[in-house]
Amino acid sequence: MSLVELIEGPLWWLALTVLLLGVGWRIVALLMVGKPKDLSVARRSGIAGALEALLLHSVPHGGNLGRTLYHFMTGYLFHIGLFVLVLFAAPHVAFIEKRLIGVEMPWWPELPRWGFIIAAEAAFAGLILLYIHRMTDPVKRALSDIDDHIGVWLTFIAMLTGCLALQEAHAGLRALHMLSVEALLIYFPFSRLMHAFTFAISRSYTGATYGRRGFTP
Amino acid sequence: MTDMPGSIAPDNRPVDVAAAVAKMEALIGSHLGSYLDACVHCGQCAQACHFHEATQDPRHTPALKLQPMTRVWRRTKAPFAGLRKALGLAPELTEQDLRDFEPLIFDTCTMCARCTVVCPMAIDVASVVAATRQAFVAAGLGPPDLLQAADNARDKGSPLGVTAQVLEDRCEWLADEHETEIPLDKPKAEVLLTISSIELMKYPDSVVAMAKLLNYAGVDWTLSSKGYESTNFGVLSGKGDVAKIAVNRIVEAAESIGVRTVVIPECGHAYGVMRWSGANILGRPLPFEVVHITEYLAALKRQGRLAFAPYAKSAVTYHDPCQISRRGGATADARYLLDGFATDFREMTPTGNYNWCCGGGGGVQAMARAADVRHEVFRIKMAQVEATGAPALVSACANCRLTMDESKAALGWDKELLSIVEILADNLVPKRAA
Numbered sequence: 001m002s003l004v005e006l007i008e009g010p011l012w013w014l015a016l017t018v019l020l021l022g023v024g025w026r027i028v029a030l031l032m033v034g035k036p037k038d039l040s041v042a043r044r045s046g047i048a049g050a051l052e053a054l055l056l057h058s059v060p061h062g063g064n065l066g067r068t069l070y071h072f073m074t075g076y077l078f079h080i081g082l083f084v085l086v087l088f089a090a091p092h093v094a095f096i097e098k099r100l101i102g103v104e105m106p107w108w109p110e111l112p113r114w115g116f117i118i119a120a121e122a123a124f125a126g127l128i129l130l131y132i133h134r135m136t137d138p139v140k141r142a143l144s145d146i147d148d149h150i151g152v153w154l155t156f157i158a159m160l161t162g163c164l165a166l167q168e169a170h171a172g173l174r175a176l177h178m179l180s181v182e183a184l185l186i187y188f189p190f191s192r193l194m195h196a197f198t199f200a201i202s203r204s205y206t207g208a209t210y211g212r213r214g215f216t217p
Numbered sequence: 218m219t220d221m222p223g224s225i226a227p228d229n230r231p232v233d234v235a236a237a238v239a240k241m242e243a244l245i246g247s248h249l250g251s252y253l254d255a256c257v258h259c260g261q262c263a264q265a266c267h268f269h270e271a272t273q274d275p276r277h278t279p280a281l282k283l284q285p286m287t288r289v290w291r292r293t294k295a296p297f298a299g300l301r302k303a304l305g306l307a308p309e310l311t312e313q314d315l316r317d318f319e320p321l322i323f324d325t326c327t328m329c330a331r332c333t334v335v336c337p338m339a340i341d342v343a344s345v346v347a348a349t350r351q352a353f354v355a356a357g358l359g360p361p362d363l364l365q366a367a368d369n370a371r372d373k374g375s376p377l378g379v380t381a382q383v384l385e386d387r388c389e390w391l392a393d394e395h396e397t398e399i400p401l402d403k404p405k406a407e408v409l410l411t412i413s414s415i416e417l418m419k420y421p422d423s424v425v426a427m428a429k430l431l432n433y434a435g436v437d438w439t440l441s442s443k444g445y446e447s448t449n450f451g452v453l454s455g456k457g458d459v460a461k462i463a464v465n466r467i468v469e470a471a472e473s474i475g476v477r478t479v480v481i482p483e484c485g486h487a488y489g490v491m492r493w494s495g496a497n498i499l500g501r502p503l504p505f506e507v508v509h510i511t512e513y514l515a516a517l518k519r520q521g522r523l524a525f526a527p528y529a530k531s532a533v534t535y536h537d538p539c540q541i542s543r544r545g546g547a548t549a550d551a552r553y554l555l556d557g558f559a560t561d562f563r564e565m566t567p568t569g570n571y572n573w574c575c576g577g578g579g580g581v582q583a584m585a586r587a588a589d590v591r592h593e594v595f596r597i598k599m600a601q602v603e604a605t606g607a608p609a610l611v612s613a614c615a616n617c618r619l620t621m622d623e624s625k626a627a628l629g630w631d632k633e634l635l636s637i638v639e640i641l642a643d644n645l646v647p648k649r650a651a
Contacts, residue, residue, distance in 0.1 A: 064261075192256075
């Protein structure tokens with residue numbers, strides 16, 4: 001088995017397995033810790049509060065937009081760019097069809113080349129601007145630890161190798177991209193990248209707790 | 218963990234790290250664990266925190282206050298904790314950590330939840346800080362004056378030493394002085410009114426005002442010498458045993474009198490504790506409703522049982538106590554009371570659920586060593602009030618009022634601070650005219 005075959009075969013499935021089992025365990029184990037029942041008399045539904053918080057905390061509110069505009073703009077730029085690339089870049093769609101589900105998806109939109117470039121530029125700009133802020137802002141510097149840096153760099157390398165592999169001119173470049181993505185997937189469940197899932201749990205708990213009181217912050 | 222030179226607690230008390238870890242382990246549930254897991258260190262919370270706003274010191278970033286508990290979580294109860302520990306990736310919480318973080322957990326967090334509003338993960342830092350305070354106290358740390366206030370509450374019935382005898386004496390004096398009835402220890406009543414000792418000792422007119430308003434509306438109410446103190450310094454200080462004693466006193470008094478309603482006076486945290494945590498601290502549902510005085514008066518006004526002459530002395534603005542509005546959900550009632558009463562009412566910006574804290578909530582008011590930073594925080598409130606052009610600021614929390622009064626004196630501010638119950642009681646339409 002060649003190195004390329006190893007990366008595109010067993011190593012890929014290993015990374016995917018670690019990701020799925022790791023993420024699943026993080027969520028299940030967290031919820032299994034449990035929480036005491038709230039015995040106070042609710043003013044309104046906690047479920048409504050949880051749903052409200054899930055939506056509300058996706059956008060700045062409470063008059064804070066001006067204070068957090070940089071975070072909002074760069075965060076959205078990066079996340080939207082990344083999601084568009086992951087889900088709609090033509091090579092990714094082909095990979096999902098052939099390697100992941102084995103079914104053609106003619107209805108699934110593929111990014112044209114110009115769309116890829118825009119999405120990639122947005123994702124890179126967002127990530128770089130966020131990282132510059134992490135390195136320069138006193139608050140973020142006080143908060144940051146090694147996990148924050150590893151997560152950013154793994155994501156950056158995966159995006160960079162993805163751009164190099166776009167033309168699919170060389171199997172080695174494609175394998176390099178897959179290897180970097182595999183590193184990201186394996187790191188994911190053990191890191192703060194898990195916020196992609198834990199955000200929903202955190203928002204829901206706060207929304208439910210405060211929603212019962214009558215106001216979702 | 219973040220290195221924070223210069224923040225070491227100014228004493229050499231022995232620190233029981235194991236006790237702190239055990240307490241944190243016991244208190245971390247899925248909700249707190251989800252907060253500790255979800256923080257992405259984005260730092261937006263600093264933009265909402267009055268302590269950071271006033272000092273621009275990155276140590277006053279709310280997310281930093283998650284760190285002691287995060288360290289314990291990642292080493293003990295979090296998913297993959299064992300793996301992290303085995304690989305040496307989950308360092309222990311140390312005595313130095315506890316000493317470094319003590320001022321941040323106590324002195325510069327009023328548990329106001331402004332940071333929760335701005336957090337993309339909606340992390341409730343206030344609840345993590347409340348639990349962390351319990352762990353720090355278990356370790357032997359905590360501001361001595363705050364802990365003393367809690368001990369006073371346990372031993373004397375009140376953080377300011379208001380014993381049952383002092384209560385009786387002062388109520389008798391106030392009733393005579395103001396020619397109003399202040400019933401104490403009626404065997405049966407519909408409503409149990411509680412008081413905060415801050416009111417009784419520093420703002421006794423508030424107690425008189427509540428009595429006048431309830432008497433005017435014909436409410437069947439009483440105070441009780443068995444359960445009168447509404448503040449709960451057990452919760453504020455992180456002393457869980459004192460918190461339970463304080464809740465239990467009110468519950469036992471209410472049950473013995475058979476009341477349907479317990480009214481919390483002008484005190485924000487007292488409302489938050491009794492309304493939203495009382496049953497949880499006690500471990501059973503409360504057999505009565507708990508309402509803040511503004512909620513109760515608003516209900517009486519809706520029923521047509523209160524009539525006020527318009528307050529036209531000056532323009533007024535309203536300061537929302539965090540534990541009544543943002544964390545309590547009773548934001549609207551104070552405004553309902555002011556509506557049609559204060560003829561020139563002006564909202565601050567931001568206001569209501571998004572208002573800035575006074576700087577003295579969460580027990581910070583009781584910490585002498587936090588006075589300077591509190592005064593700096595108060596400058597935010599001063600600017601807010603001045604922007605409205607109103608010469609008077611009304612509130613519904615004696616703790617906010619005391620905090621603001623002290624800062625006002627320290628900074629030489631000239632605006633007037635008012636209590637909502639006092640201005641309402643002063644402007645009741647005489648019964649015959651009503």
